[in-house]
Amino acid sequence: MSRSFAGPHELGQNFLVDTRVVRDLVALVPRGAERVVELGAGAGAITAALVDAGHRVTAVELDPRRAAALRRRFGDRVDVVRGDLLRFEEPDGHDLVSNVPFGITTPLLRHLLGQRTWGTAVLLVQWEVARKRAALGSTTMLTASWWPWYTFGLAGRVPARAFRPMPSVDGGVLVIERRPEPLVPPGERAAYQAMVRRVFTGRGAGVGAILRGMLPGRVVARWLDAHRIAAGTLPGRLTAEQWAALHRAALHRTSS
Structure with missing residues (x-):
C-alpha cells in the first residue's frame, strides 16, 4: 500500500x-x-x-x-x-x-x-x-x-x-x-487491574512467591490450595476464574 x-x-x-x-x-x-x-x-x-x-x-x-x-x-x-x-x-x-x-x-x-x-x-x-x-x-x-x-x-x-x-x-x-455476567464487578475494575499488573511484574519464581510479597502467607496458601495451583505456576498460566478468585481473596483480606 x-x-x-x-x-x-x-x-x-x-x-x-x-x-x-x-x-x-x-x-x-x-x-x-x-x-x-x-x-x-x-x-x-x-x-x-x-x-x-x-x-x-x-x-x-x-x-x-x-x-x-x-x-x-x-x-x-x-x-x-x-x-x-x-x-x-x-x-x-x-x-x-x-x-x-x-x-x-x-x-x-x-x-x-x-x-x-x-x-x-x-x-x-x-x-x-x-x-x-x-x-x-x-x-x-x-x-x-x-x-x-x-x-x-x-x-x-x-x-x-x-x-x-x-x-x-x-x-x-x-x-x-x-460476558453477560462479569466475574468481577465493573466498579472494582481499577483494583483488579492494578493487582494483575503487580502480579505480572512482581519478583518471584511463580505466583506463590510473587503473592507472598503482596498478601499474608495464609491468604496465598488458601487460594493456591482451593484452586489446586502449584506455587511455581507462572502468572500467564492462570485462568480467568483463578484471577477473579485471587481478586476476591485480596479484596476480602483488605476489607477485613
Whole structure:
C-alpha cells in the first residue's frame, strides 16, 4: 500500500482478497446485532459481505479517498464515517468487525476494551497476537486484565497469501465477547487491574512467591490450595476464574 494513499494509523494494512476468508469472517458476526461497525473498511470487501448478509453497517475509514469511494459504491446502504480507528466512539448496541492494521493492534484493543457499547468483536490480527490474546498456552497481562469482563477466542488462522500486499506473517481471527455476567464487578475494575499488573511484574519464581510479597502467607496458601495451583505456576498460566478468585481473596483480606 502506498504511503500517499494511507492514513497515519492505516500504514501497513493488508487487504483481504480471499473471498472465502471474507465470508468466514462475516459468518462470525452475530446476526442479532442492531448494527455492525466495521473499523478500517478500506476498499470495502468485508463491507460488501456484511451488507449481503443483511447487516446494517457503519463503515469507518480514515483515508478520505477510500471513504468517498465507499460512499459512491454503497450509497445509503452503508453509513460511511471518516474517522480514526483509535478515536472513533462506537454507538450503543452493536458488534464490531475489523481487519486490523497490524501496527496498531494493541492500541486498538486497549481502546475497544475500555468501551461498554459493543457485544462481540471479530478482529483479524497477526497470528501470534491472536494466539496470545486467546490464551493458547499462556496468556498476557492485557488479556488477564480484561478477562473478568470478556472472553477471548481463536476462530482460525488466515494464510498470508489471503492478503494484498502479502504480509510476512499469517493472520488470526480473534473473537472477543462481552460476558453477560462479569466475574468481577465493573466498579472494582481499577483494583483488579492494578493487582494483575503487580502480579505480572512482581519478583518471584511463580505466583506463590510473587503473592507472598503482596498478601499474608495464609491468604496465598488458601487460594493456591482451593484452586489446586502449584506455587511455581507462572502468572500467564492462570485462568480467568483463578484471577477473579485471587481478586476476591485480596479484596476480602483488605476489607477485613
